[in-house]
Amino acid sequence: MIYYWILPQGAKLVVEEIPYVKSVAIGVYIKVGSRHEKENMAGASHFIEHMLFKGTEKRTARDIAESFELIGGQLNAYTSKEYTCVYARTLDENIYQAMDIIFDMIFNSRFAAKDFATEKGVVIEEINMYEDTPDELIHDLFTQSLWQDHAMGRPILGTLETVANFSRDEVYHFYKQNYIPSNMVISVAGNVKADKIRPQVEFYLNQFDGKNYTLDSNNQDKPYATVPFITLLPRDTEQIQICLGAPGISYWDKERYTQHVMNSILGGGMSSRLFQTMREELGLAYSVYSYPSNYSDTGSYAIYIGTGPNKIKQFFAAFYEELNRFLGEGVTEEEVYRTKQLLKANMYLGQESVTNRSSRMGKSVMMYGEVVPVEKVMEEVLKVTPAMVRDLAAKLLRPEEISLAAIGPEKVLQEVQHEYKKWFKKE
Known part of the structure; x- marks a missing residue:
């Protein structure tokens, strides 16, 4: 209760x-x-x-x-x-x-x-x-x-x-x-x-003794994303750290349920397309994943990979091909069904922990002013279709809006920038 x-x-x-x-x-x-x-x-x-x-x-x-x-x-x-x-x-x-x-x-x-x-x-x-x-x-x-x-x-x-x-x-x-x-x-x-x-x-x-204090929330103006951008940070590292991404949606957006499904299929786990292609098939990385960040009035969507300096060209070519296939062909009924089952299992298994239950309720009240039942979330997730995933992907992951952040040796970063522009800016 x-x-x-x-x-x-x-x-x-x-x-x-x-x-x-x-x-x-x-x-x-x-x-x-x-x-x-x-x-x-x-x-x-x-x-x-x-x-x-x-x-x-x-x-x-x-x-x-x-x-x-x-x-x-x-x-x-x-x-x-x-x-x-x-x-x-x-x-x-x-x-x-x-x-x-x-x-x-x-x-x-x-x-x-x-x-x-x-x-x-x-x-x-x-x-x-x-x-x-x-x-x-x-x-x-x-x-x-x-x-x-x-x-x-x-x-x-x-x-x-x-x-x-x-x-x-x-x-x-x-x-x-x-x-x-x-x-x-x-x-x-x-x-x-x-x-x-x-x-x-x-x-x-x-017992609160700060009755002379009143809440003063600063910087509540809505942030506006600067895209597309290229940010390179020279560091003497063995691996090249790369984030490719774009502006996302807030946690109020009705498409947040579709986003759960889309992210899981694209790069949210071991069965995701990016993990299977970049790591399992091509051996380009140990760690590769995508993730959304949703806030009260804004959000972001990013794809991360850590790869070797000799694999930059292969990575960008493979990633661009994978992204275009995701946008062009969309996802299958089987992928969506499997993802829904995975999300359902994760959500209900998480409910077996009192810490997870407390965390979920607290965040729900803080964000939405109410406890959103797990059943309501699953009801919305189960409504997601391949067409909905394809439409959201087309909105969030337009190649011309994809930005780049990278960390690595300066000489390699020049190659990262060149490959990024080659595929995403079509120079």
């Missing part, structure tokens, strides 16, 4: 009672991410996520870690472009201890000067590590170029310059402005009673 309330404090609470399990998962979703930051504050949302674990008035960082270990629980957090999430999983008997720790972290983090300075160093090293991982960096390079001069294009971690220049007072003010009940969704799934969870959550929300 799922219960959903908009609480007096403005927060949204969704609880699913699953009496046949012994665990509970909780997620607190705060609707602030990298897109809400001013340019000089890039990375602030992610930095705040780190600071939540550094201690409160009641607990030190060690206390937080040891308290969760004492109850055998798992505690973590992450930051995205449009929200931050703090989540945990515990035995059902320990959910109230877990909630006490989580809400203490969310509302009462101290941001002590010493901890603030220490964490700057930690995040700077995280950025350096990320910069040294080209197969991850390539995706940020693509989005930065796609949404130039907009917060959506900036890295979630921030930059070395912005993080180094963070002021404790500015970041703390940003934290207090956004970590308010009316900007939160709380999702709980597991062996709990909803009528006991609600008053406990309301108790913690009533």
Whole structure:
């Protein structure tokens, strides 16, 4: 049974009672991410996520870690472009201890000067590590170029310059402005009673001491994609990292269900066309895949491959042929049927995890203002036809709108650019 309330404090609470399990998962979703930051504050949302674990008035960082270990629980957090999430999983008997720790972290983090300075160093090293991982960096390079001069294009971690220049007072003010009940969704799934969870959550929300702060969402203007573009980042790497892509759709778009099917067939898994052609048949890559990114008012669609410097020509020729076949011939009834069955299995198997259930409910309420039933999603997925996939592919993957981002040795990047233009610009 799922219960959903908009609480007096403005927060949204969704609880699913699953009496046949012994665990509970909780997620607190705060609707602030990298897109809400001013340019000089890039990375602030992610930095705040780190600071939540550094201690409160009641607990030190060690206390937080040891308290969760004492109850055998798992505690973590992450930051995205449009929200931050703090989540945990515990035995059902320990959910109230877990909630006490989580809400203490969310509302009462101290941001002590010493901890603030220490964490700057930690995040700077995280950025350096990320910069040294080209197969991850390539995706940020693509989005930065796609949404130039907009917060959506900036890295979630921030930059070395912005993080180094963070002021404790500015970041703390940003934290207090956004970590308010009316900007939160709380999702709980597991062996709990909803009528006991609600008053406990309301108790913690009533302890919020930032009543002088009001939500100030910055940079909510819609980003507009810059296409087509060519972005090349010279790096002394063994492999060439390549992202080819185009603007996509938002998570409100009715074609999002068709997109699930299209992506799975094109490059979303081991049976996908790109994986079978590029890796299994031609041996051009170990990793090749496609992926959509959907946000509240925009989106992107990208294809990634990491390949050797001596395989650039073969890759572009094969990829262009595969893309044209996908656009020209479309997909088969058998491919669509198989993909629907795969999506159905993944969706229902995922429901066997309380963490997945909590995550799904929290994101659903945060994005759509309601819990969209799994059955409703599957109903829409099952309506998808080969013609719908072909129409969406024709809209999103027009060759003349495909952009390029690549990382590798400068000499090889020249060849990448030449091959890209040869096939996609028809010079």
